[in-house]
Amino acid sequence: MQIDLNNRDPVYIQVIRYFKEQIATGMFEPGQEIPSRRELANKIKINPNTAQRAYKEMEEQGLIYTERNLPSRITKDEQILGAVREELIVEAVESFVTSIRSINVPVDEVLDLVKEQYTKESKE
Amino acid sequence: MIEVKDIKKKFGRKKVLDGVSFTANKGEITCLIGINGVGKTTILNAIMALTPLNKGEILINGEKLNKHSFEKVTFIPDAITMLPQMTIADAMQFMQDFYKTWNQERATELLGFFRLEETEKIASLSKGNTAKINLLLGLALDVDFLLMDEPFSGIDIFSREQIAEVFTSHLVEGRGVIITTHEVHDIEHLIDKVVLLDNGVVLKEFNSEEVRENEGKSVVDVMREVYHK
Numbered sequence: 001m002q003i004d005l006n007n008r009d010p011v012y013i014q015v016i017r018y019f020k021e022q023i024a025t026g027m028f029e030p031g032q033e034i035p036s037r038r039e040l041a042n043k044i045k046i047n048p049n050t051a052q053r054a055y056k057e058m059e060e061q062g063l064i065y066t067e068r069n070l071p072s073r074i075t076k077d078e079q080i081l082g083a084v085r086e087e088l089i090v091e092a093v094e095s096f097v098t099s100i101r102s103i104n105v106p107v108d109e110v111l112d113l114v115k116e117q118y119t120k121e122s123k124e
Numbered sequence: 125m126i127e128v129k130d131i132k133k134k135f136g137r138k139k140v141l142d143g144v145s146f147t148a149n150k151g152e153i154t155c156l157i158g159i160n161g162v163g164k165t166t167i168l169n170a171i172m173a174l175t176p177l178n179k180g181e182i183l184i185n186g187e188k189l190n191k192h193s194f195e196k197v198t199f200i201p202d203a204i205t206m207l208p209q210m211t212i213a214d215a216m217q218f219m220q221d222f223y224k225t226w227n228q229e230r231a232t233e234l235l236g237f238f239r240l241e242e243t244e245k246i247a248s249l250s251k252g253n254t255a256k257i258n259l260l261l262g263l264a265l266d267v268d269f270l271l272m273d274e275p276f277s278g279i280d281i282f283s284r285e286q287i288a289e290v291f292t293s294h295l296v297e298g299r300g301v302i303i304t305t306h307e308v309h310d311i312e313h314l315i316d317k318v319v320l321l322d323n324g325v326v327l328k329e330f331n332s333e334e335v336r337e338n339e340g341k342s343v344v345d346v347m348r349e350v351y352h353k
Contacts, residue, residue: 007313007344008342008345011333012333041292049151049316
């Protein structure tokens with residue numbers, strides 16, 4: 001587990017984002033056991049209260065669940081898992097669009113370039 | 125909770141603390157930051173009732189400092205206080221003899237955690253290992269609050285990492301920690317609360333995660349604003 005934390009975003013949000021990325025890319029599988037709050041805090045050297053907050057938030061969002069006295073797990077709810085993937089894609093596209101818009105390129109030209117770049121990178 | 129209320133301290137004509145107030149909660153890590161000698165250690169000494177104050181008061185869990193306070197709070201110095209000819213085992217025995225809050229089981233666990241040998245002489249410890257022994261002797265006491273004076277200062281990166289690890293472990297769980305430092309970069313993600321001091325007063329007291337959340341600022345950003353005004 002390796003999270004590159006920045007100093008300006010709330011740490012609990014960075015942790016949640018990391019979990020979402022792991023879920024979206026299939027690194028965390030549905031129902032998979034995740035580290036305890038304290039293990040997570042220890043591994044990535046964050047405040048245990050912050051780890052607690054991230055887990056609480058993820059439980060509220062239904063990303064993880066905890067059955068009594070058992071380790072927390074990634075949800076098996078397909079709808080939530082799908083929404084996570086969608087959310088990350090939309091976010092990435094939004095940030096791409098924002099930055100490309102500032103250069104004033106026609107959208108068709110952008111799309112051609114995106115396709116070209118995308119196939120090139122997956123071949124490499 | 126430790127409540128420091130408007131404390132003042134003069135050394136001769138020099139005002140070291142000129143009305144300092146802040147609180148430190150159990151289960152949280154509070155960091156006292158000051159660029160240079162701004163009385164951080166004096167504050168810790170005052171909480172330990174080691175220095176008489178000219179004004180103000182300090183409450184621990186709502187009680188004024190008294191002879192039982194040291195059963196609730198302990199001070200972890202930045203230099204070794206044990207005799208050089210002692211072994212680590214001797215130092216631990218010494219603590220056990222003098223403090224009824226000593227927890228031998230936790231001490232043994234800490235030895236393993238820091239990978240230290242009981243037979244090693246205090247005199248032969250590196251700076252990093254000295255810091256670990258100080259931490260061990262303090263953490264092994266069953267107290268609510270730990271005061272640490274510059275726990276990261278002047279020691280190697282691996283010792284720093286190990287010490288940082290202690291903060292996230294069950295060894296500190298549920299207790300309150302106050303640490304002093306002049307350098308926050310390494311521990312930004314570990315601390316709950318920050319108290320910025322200068323010239324004997326508190327310039328700002330804030331929760332680090334709240335500042336990130338509400339203002340999008342890092343602890344160092346806030347320090348820059350406050351100190352370079």
